[in-house]
Amino acid sequence: MYTQSVKYVKDPLWAWKNFVERGIADAVLTRPEILESWQRCRELNVNPYDGIGKDRLNQKELDKLILSNSRLVEAAKPFMHTVYQSVQGSGFMVVITDKEGRILHSCGDSAILDKAESTIRFIKGTNWSEQAVGTNAIGTALVINKAIQISGSEHFCQSHHYWTCSGAPIHNSLGEIIGCFDISGPAQYVYLHTYGMVVAAVEAIENQLRKEEIQEEKNRAYELLSAATESVTEGLLAVDKEGRIIHINPVAQKILRLSKKIETGQLLKSILGPNEKFSEMAKQLLWKTDVEIVHDQGPDRIHCTCSARPFSKKDGSIAGVVFTLREINKVRRLVNMMVGATARFYCKDIIGESKVMKTALKLISVAANSRSNVLLTGESGTGKELFAQAIHNHSNRSMGPFVAVNCAALPRELIQSELFGYNEGAFTGAKRGGNPGKFELADGGTIFLDEIGDMPMELQVNLLRVLQERKVTRVGGDKEIPVDVRIIAATNKNLFKDIDEGRFRQDLFYRLNVFSIHIPPLREREEDIEVLTMYLIRIFSESLGKQIKGAEAEFLQAIKRYTWPGNVRELQNAIEFAINIAEGDYLTVKELPHTVSCPRQVRTEGKVISLSEIERITVESTLNQFNGNITQTAKALGIGRNTLYDKLKKIRG
């Protein structure tokens, strides 16, 4: 486009004139980056006889721009002043711009600042890009993304020919241009070292910005870590090898019963006393999982589980250990949830219209609101466990565990360790670390001791002690562990008779029988049979995916006629059986189990038969029906296997 010609005149002004007046580019007298910039200026229609800063922000706009570039300005200011000090008195000024070339801050001798303002309006807020004022160290450095020095007539605009300036772009850590650093002064004092100073200053500013970024990242990471450790539900305690606290979250403070603010660097021993176990574990630098810690801290007891995980420094050397702590009650609650130690039933789940049932329901709410032990009596399957769960769920312990223990189902030799727990090594086969017993698991909640009448005499003494002292001692242990447990016991036996015959301790009976509720058998609550039947039809119909709408009159008559030795459990089984085989919308008598629909053996004899005889006939015939299979017979009768064994023992002598 431009003709290139070689001239013998040395004056660079001649090259400028040749370019702006005649369009001739002189590649000998003009550096390529200057020529390229001039060409850009020409394409941008920059007026070479102007160069006065016209595009200027008002004060408000400038303040806003400075604010949005505040990190750059604050990082650059100290270096601008250092650079200025070294050129002070030599007529130079130092300038910093944003990434578009708009001046954000300047410093310099007042004479040169005045000159810059009065001649070309080179002042804060002015746009010093190539597009605005032609080739100059700021605008051109921003375009070519390189440091550059531009002197006298190398500037595209004539009014800048008085000046020499050195500019260098400033980058962020991603390599993006964020601004420009510039030193400007009279062209007759053009020094190469000002170019070097600009390059060095920019490097220093970029370093400073990077340092700040790293620090900010660290702060952000620390804040994130703090927010994370403060929001977790576990206690976190980080300790160095010497047992000094590196970090502790509020949950750990609570678990360790520490009310005062803890400073990092404090020795754990100076806070918890010389017997604390964490420092020892931190010294050993071992991985540990769920170790139980009991530590008496003045009047307070620390009782938690703790897992330890050593952590290392960047160089691989071990720095300390992070402990994860869980309050023992919380652990127990979790275990309880896992093993199903929760109560499902409420008063609304207890169905019954009879007077006795209504009275019993009233007693449940009274019992729920009292702290006394409760004794539930009634035949097998009358709903004793249902009542116990409802009492727990309506009491102020409802958030705590509900642990049910069937004393008749536990092998005699295991009852002690099941109820009170055991320590490691207490007997062959004892778990490592020991095991908490049902009383410990029920801490803060309710323990339901079903079939209490079957508790062996020698263990009744231990139970009595727990009731009196509210403390348990694990098998193989000597420490007394306090437990806060409400006891609901149940029996289908006549405990008075057992006391008389020396099978049940009277003192234990009176401790348990503070509040007693008797649930009569189903055959004595005829009004309940029909409502229970309708309720059970609805429940099983839903759960078995059937559309049963009700039952035929004959079905209900048969149900009411029957004596229900297995009570509600037996009724449940009968209805479940009927619904399973039902074909129509309404249950018919044919769908009832044989034992319920035709207890013929009982009726054909035409004379009054004793209840025990009825029981004998029912048990024997059912056993026959299932070819002597105990499990199936017990299920059909609605009684437990142990109860069936007891009955057979009695019947067969």
Ligand SMILES: Nc1ncnc2c1ncn2[C@@H]1O[C@H](COP(=O)(O)OP(=O)(O)OP(=O)(O)O)[C@@H](O)[C@H]1O
């Ligand atoms: N009034 C009732 N309303 C609804 N369901 C009931 C009622 N009574 C008992 N049941 C149900 O009958 C079944 C037997 O009840 P539960 O296990 O509470 O009896 P139990 O007296 O504890 O028996 P056992 O002495 O054999 O352990 C349970 O499924 C229970 O939900």
